Amino acid sequence: MFSYILRRLLxxxxxxxxxxxxxxxxxxLIPGNPAQVILGETAxxxxxxxxxxxxxxxxxxxxxxxxxLMDLVQGDLGTSLRSKAEISKEIWPYIAATFELTIFAxxxxxxxxxxxxxxxxxxxxxxxxxxxxxxxxxxxxxxxxWLALMEQWIFAQELGWLPAxxxxxxxxxxxxxxxxxxxxxxxxxxxxxxxxxxxxxxxPSIALGTIPMAIIARMTRSSMLEVMKSDYIRTVRAKxxxxxxxxxxxxxxxxxxxxxxxxxxxxxxxxxxxxxxETIFSWPGIGRYVYEAISYRDYPVIQSGILVVAFIxxxxxxxxxILYKKIDPRIKY
Amino acid sequence: MSRIxxxxxxxxxxxxxxxGEIPAVDQVSLHVHKGEVxxxxxxxxCGKSVTSLSIMQLVPNPPGKIVGGEINYKGENLAFASEKxxxxxxxxxxxxxxxxxxxxxxxxxxxxxQMREAFRFHxxxxxxxxxxxxxxxxxxxxxxxxESIIDDYPHQLSGGMRQRVMIAMAMSCDPxxxxxxxxxxxLDVTIQAQILDLMRKLNEEKDTAILLITHDLGVVxxxxxxxxxxxxxxxxxxxxxxxxxxxPKHPYSQGLIRSLPRIHEREQKLYSxxxxxxxxxxxxxxxxxxxxxxxxxxxxxEGNPELYVTGEGxxxxxxxxxxxxxxxxxxxxxxxVIGD
Numbered sequence: 001m002f003s004y005i006l007r008r009l010l011x012x013x014x015x016x017x018x019x020x021x022x023x024x025x026x027x028x029l030i031p032g033n034p035a036q037v038i039l040g041e042t043a044x045x046x047x048x049x050x051x052x053x054x055x056x057x058x059x060x061x062x063x064x065x066x067x068x069l070m071d072l073v074q075g076d077l078g079t080s081l082r083s084k085a086e087i088s089k090e091i092w093p094y095i096a097a098t099f100e101l102t103i104f105a106x107x108x109x110x111x112x113x114x115x116x117x118x119x120x121x122x123x124x125x126x127x128x129x130x131x132x133x134x135x136x137x138x139x140x141x142x143x144x145x146w147l148a149l150m151e152q153w154i155f156a157q158e159l160g161w162l163p164a165x166x167x168x169x170x171x172x173x174x175x176x177x178x179x180x181x182x183x184x185x186x187x188x189x190x191x192x193x194x195x196x197x198x199x200x201x202x203x204p205s206i207a208l209g210t211i212p213m214a215i216i217a218r219m220t221r222s223s224m225l226e227v228m229k230s231d232y233i234r235t236v237r238a239k240x241x242x243x244x245x246x247x248x249x250x251x252x253x254x255x256x257x258x259x260x261x262x263x264x265x266x267x268x269x270x271x272x273x274x275x276x277x278e279t280i281f282s283w284p285g286i287g288r289y290v291y292e293a294i295s296y297r298d299y300p301v302i303q304s305g306i307l308v309v310a311f312i313x314x315x316x317x318x319x320x321x322i323l324y325k326k327i328d329p330r331i332k333y
Numbered sequence: 334m335s336r337i338x339x340x341x342x343x344x345x346x347x348x349x350x351x352x353g354e355i356p357a358v359d360q361v362s363l364h365v366h367k368g369e370v371x372x373x374x375x376x377x378x379c380g381k382s383v384t385s386l387s388i389m390q391l392v393p394n395p396p397g398k399i400v401g402g403e404i405n406y407k408g409e410n411l412a413f414a415s416e417k418x419x420x421x422x423x424x425x426x427x428x429x430x431x432x433x434x435x436x437x438x439x440x441x442x443x444x445x446x447q448m449r450e451a452f453r454f455h456x457x458x459x460x461x462x463x464x465x466x467x468x469x470x471x472x473x474x475x476x477x478x479x480e481s482i483i484d485d486y487p488h489q490l491s492g493g494m495r496q497r498v499m500i501a502m503a504m505s506c507d508p509x510x511x512x513x514x515x516x517x518x519x520l521d522v523t524i525q526a527q528i529l530d531l532m533r534k535l536n537e538e539k540d541t542a543i544l545l546i547t548h549d550l551g552v553v554x555x556x557x558x559x560x561x562x563x564x565x566x567x568x569x570x571x572x573x574x575x576x577x578x579x580x581p582k583h584p585y586s587q588g589l590i591r592s593l594p595r596i597h598e599r600e601q602k603l604y605s606x607x608x609x610x611x612x613x614x615x616x617x618x619x620x621x622x623x624x625x626x627x628x629x630x631x632x633x634x635e636g637n638p639e640l641y642v643t644g645e646g647x648x649x650x651x652x653x654x655x656x657x658x659x660x661x662x663x664x665x666x667x668x669x670v671i672g673d
Contacts, residue, residue, distance in 0.1 A: 229393075231431060232439040236447075237391055238431075239502065240424035240454040243416075253441045328441060329486045 004325060008318055015314055023307045024068050027299050028061065037297060038081055077307075078300035082293070087304045091289065095308065096179030097167060098278075098285035102270040104201045105209035110263060113213040114256075117220025121228060122247055132217060139214030148207040148280040155203060163200050165282040168193075204281040208274050212266035219262050223255040230254070257328060264320030268313040338509050338542045339388070340364040344402035344412065346380075346387045349395065356613050357383045359566040360402070362640075365510065368540040370533075372547060372557035372574070374589070378610050380566040381546045382432075385512045387412075388544075389429055390419045407509070425455040428503035432515040434495035438487035444471075444498055445483040451505040470501040474531055493524035497531065504535055511535075514546045529555050550593055554578060559646075562586045565621040566613045568640065572647035582649040584626045620652070628653065 035051040036043065052058045056067055071078070077087040116136070120129040156164035167181055168174055174193060177184050182201070185194040227233065228251055236250045275287040286305060293301035325331050346358040358380045365371045373381045386392045387399055390411070404411040406427065411419070423429075431437045439447060448467035452458055458466070464483070471479035474497040487495055496516060503511055513532065517525040533556050536543055545557060553560055553574060560577045562570040562585065570583040581587045588606040608625040611617075620626070623633040632652050641654040 231433050231436040234391060235431065235437045235499070235502075236439065236450070238389060238423055238429040239451045240420050240422070241450065242420060250439050250442075254439070330440060330488050 001325070005322060008321060012314060012318065016311070019307060019310045019314070020069060020072060021065070023303050023310070024065050026306070027303055037299075072307075077304040080293075080298055080301050082296045082298045082301070087301055091286075091304065091308060093176065093179040094284060094286045094289040095312075097283060098271060098287065100167075100180050100182060101201065101204055101208060101278075101283060101285060102267060104205040105270055106212065106263070106267050108205050108209035109212035109216055109266065112209075113216030114220050114252075114259065116213075116217040117259075118224055118247060118252065120217070120221045121224035122243075124225065129221075133221070136214040136217045139210045140218075142210070144207060144211065144274070145276045145280060147210060148204070148277055151203045151207055152280070162202055163196075164203070165280075167200050167283060168197055204277055204283055207281070208270055208277045212263070212270070215262055215266065216259060219259050220255065223258050224251055227251045227255040253327060257324065260320055260323060260327075264316050268316045271312045271316065272309045335367045335369075337364050338367050338369075338407060339544070340403075340405040341384070341388070342403040342405065344384065344387060344404060345400045346383050346392055346397060347400045348397045354615055356566055356615055357397070358387060359613065361563070361566070361568050362402075363561045363568060363571065365542045365544055367509070367542055368536065369559065370536055370543045370545060370557045372545045372553040372560045373563055374547060374550065374553055374560055375563035376548060376610050378565075378612075379563045380613070381548075381563055382514055384563070385429070385514050385544065385546050388512060389423055389427060390414070390416075391423075391429075421455070424451055424503070424508075425506045426508050427510045427512065428506070428508040429512040429514065430496070430499045430503045430516050432518050434492050434499055434519060437499055438495055440487055443484050443486055444490070448483070448498070448502050448505065451502045455506050466505065467501075470505050471498070474498075474501040474504070474535075475527075476501070492520055493527065496520060496524075496528055500528070500531060500535070504539070504541070507539060508541060510542045510544065512544045512546070515548070516545070517552060518547070518549070525552075526555075532556060550578070550589060562589070565610055567621065567650060568648075569622065569650040570648065571640070572644070576644070576647060582643050582647065582654060583622075583651050584628045584653075585622045588625075588627075620650070 035048045035055065035057060039047055039051060049058075056064055059067075075088055077091065079085065080087055080090060083090060116132045120132045123129055152164045155162045163169075174181055174184055174190075174197075175188070177187055181197045182194060185191070185197055224247075228247075233246060233251055236246050241250075272287070274285075275291050277283065278285040278287045279291070286309060290302060290305035290309075292298075293305060341361060341363050344358055344361045345356060348355040348357050361380070361384055363371070363373070373384065375381050383392060383397065386397075388404055388406075388411070390399070392399070399412050402412055406422070411422070414422075438444070445464055445467055448470065449460060449463040452463040452466055453460075468479045468483055471482060476482055476494060476497055482490070482494075487498075490498065500516075511532075516532070517528050520528060529552060532543060532545075535541055536556075543556075545552070547553060557574045560570075560572060560574050561568055562577070562583065564585050570577065570581065570586045572582075577586060578590065581590050585606070588604075591604045592606060594603055606625055611621060611624065618637065619634040620629070620636075620638050623629040626633065630652075636652070638650045638652050638655070640648040640650045641656070643649045643654045
């Protein structure tokens with residue numbers, strides 16, 4: 001197992017190099033001169049040349065890439081043009097915000113989706129099955145921004161049960177340590193604050209988790225139906241097992257493998273930052289960070305944002321691959 | 334003869350599909366005595382497996398359903414017993430092994446984990462005890478290095494070994510009745526012989542009754558005491574192994590036996606029964622085997638034959654043995670048809 005993980009980590013290196021090459025090239029693909037863009041229309045030729053020299057833009061492409069890689073290895077993502085702050089320091093709260101939201105959205109999606117799928121398969125063609133699959137169909141086809149707005153309207157505006165936006169009560173901000181606010185509030189032993197933060201998480205988590213939930217439910221159902229027909233399920237029943245154990249032990253472990261792929265991909269997508277959801281709920285996540293950088297033409301931030309998101313995506317897929325191996329002893333690489 | 338463990342009376346299991354109701358098992362009756370090995374023989378699609386799955390109530394439902402008859406296990410009718418009751422019996426008093434050892438074990442759990450369940454569903458024992466018992470069961474079915482095999486996954490074992498594991502699992506609670514649904518079909522001949530030897534050994538040592546489903550008359554000759562021949566969802570002949578192999582009464586059984594290759598005969602071409610098993614359907618008139626039967630006469634296409642007694646413990650579903658039909662017709666027709 002350990003050597004397998006090590007091998008997979010080594011295999012990441014070429015992927016990472018490819019990723020950096022692409023993100024680095026993005027800046028160079030942008031038409032016009034970056035120095036010109038930074039300094040604006042009215043810049044003098046002298047100023048541009050000076051800036052080019054100070055940024056190393058006059059050097060050959062591959063030398064520049066080399067510098068970029070060297071910086072990356074040292075954890076230097078560059079400096080934001082807008083805030084003049086180091087991106088590696090600035091980016092973390094945004095990543096944490098997105099992470100926290102993704103974790104809750106995926107918990108919702110997996111718990112509801114997998115169980116709905118299991119029960120639908122178990123009671124195939126029952127009213128529950130029809131209802132669950134109808135909800136799942138609506139879930140995948142519903143525009144997420146519409147769902148988010150409806151949630152805000154019903155649960156925040158009309159019923160007043162939950163806050164409509166933000167991560168916390170903005171008049172009483174938390175002293176952030178990890179920037180995972182739930183964790184931070186627990187570290188502070190401030191449980192009433194934990195409750196407030198959890199309340200802020202509910203609506204965006206459901207909005208964000210609905211599509212993955214629907215996909216997972218449909219996937220789990222079809223996978224379970226397939227597995228329930230197999231010979232080893234008959235064997236377990238012939239041993240005198242109850243239906244619950246048949247389903248949750250023997251069938252689920254076999255059925256979950258294809259579902260895991262979907263869970264991994266969906267987690268990656270959500271971590272990539274759901275700009276729509278984050279905008280509607282004023283959630284200061286990575287999606288918003290990159291989105292704002294785009295509107296300000298903050299190229300280093302765009303570059304780093306994409307790189308970080310891609311890196312997380314690759315890591316999630318690695319985690320899924322390791323889980324496969326953990327579940328299925330037949331998998332060999 | 335010792336007491337009867339299982340007695341099936343007029344069992345009918347039908348499948349309700351989009352294209353109509355299919356009587357896969359139609360009024361089947363048979364019985365198994367304690368410690369006896371009974372073979373159910375027939376071609377694919379004749380209802381052998383559905384009969385055996387019906388006993389355990391493991392017929393996939395929907396579409397399959399027991400629609401009538403009795404399955405008396407030690408005097409208790411299981412045909413419509415509750416799932417709760419069946420759970421107690423399955424694997425404990427009646428257990429089953431299947432045709433496909435390659436797919437009958439869950440690939441994601443170790444042998445030990447799966448064997449442990451067989452004990453722990455029915456007995457109050459600790460994991461450790463269950464493990465020890467599992468190891469001794471594995472040794473009993475002749476698995477070498479049982480202590481290490483128990484921690485292996487199914488894909489690490491060969492087909493023969495997996496079938497041994499299945500047998501060990503099925504035998505772990507000392508069942509009264511073991512149903513073996515084509516246990517050797519997927520195995521090669523030498524392994525087949527070993528598995529049959531093992532089943533005979535368990536039958537003799539533990540006095541477990543075995544209901545063996547097979548299409549292989551060689552297997553029947555090897556291990557069975559009594560034989561039930563099935564055709565198109567019905568029992569067509571019943572008798573002791575010796576009688577059926579030596580002197581089959583029903584034309585179908587005769588055909589089956591004629592189509593066996595014999596070591597001393599140098600025939601160029603092996604006999605085969607012409608045609609295929611008809612698809613079972615409701616409301617069929619006439620003997621089901623008549624279209625393929627060399628001895629068929631008019632009555633065979635017009636009436637449904639019953640099981641006629643043809644000797645002690647012997648029954649045959651053929652008009653040739655209808656007492657009212659008389660010996661004369663029997664002989665005349667037989668000769669006439671064979672003479673052609």
